[in-house]
Amino acid sequence: MRIDPRPALPVTADKTAGVQALQPAAHRQGARFEAVLSKREVAARRSLRSDVEQSSNAAGISAELFGSTRSLEILEYVLDSVLPALDAEPEIKALAHELISEEIDMRRTLEQQRAEVQA
Template structure:
């Protein structure tokens, strides 16, 4: 007995069934999908609106909290405590440190000028 390694070719009677046509998307499913998207967008807008109202709803901040030595204390705290723990790229840290030191220097020179003006 001899084995033929070639596969048998299909005979004309072994036709594959016809491919069914793809049905179009049902209008009902499409409308439901659009409604879900709309709800998601509304929820996102409500969330953002709530956060904005909460941020604006706080009482006015007294500017005296940041006047005089208090602002300098805050800047020193940022430089000494917050900046070293900041999880940022080295360039960002250097830029932040430069900005804080410049602001600290500016406030120190303004405080010195005020002191000179107040002394007769």
């Protein structure tokens, strides 16, 4: 057994002050915080509602964008300009060329049939 020769800690009669308990936040502050949160929720809902209303508004969209003439132009552009520059295997390019060509032919046939029916 070993005895430690350190002197004992001095004993004082003075006590350190006790830790004070935390006081709860004032009720008024809690109400203010809740009000700020609810304002944010309302603003977020309004923002989402306006986004939905704008997305459902189709007044600015022209039907010509989805017409067969425009889609044929796009398909031909893809076939003539995009597909040759595509970095893909030759079989994949050939398959894409065949599919796009078939789609173009089918759309032209449909256009001819519509023209015959309307005439």
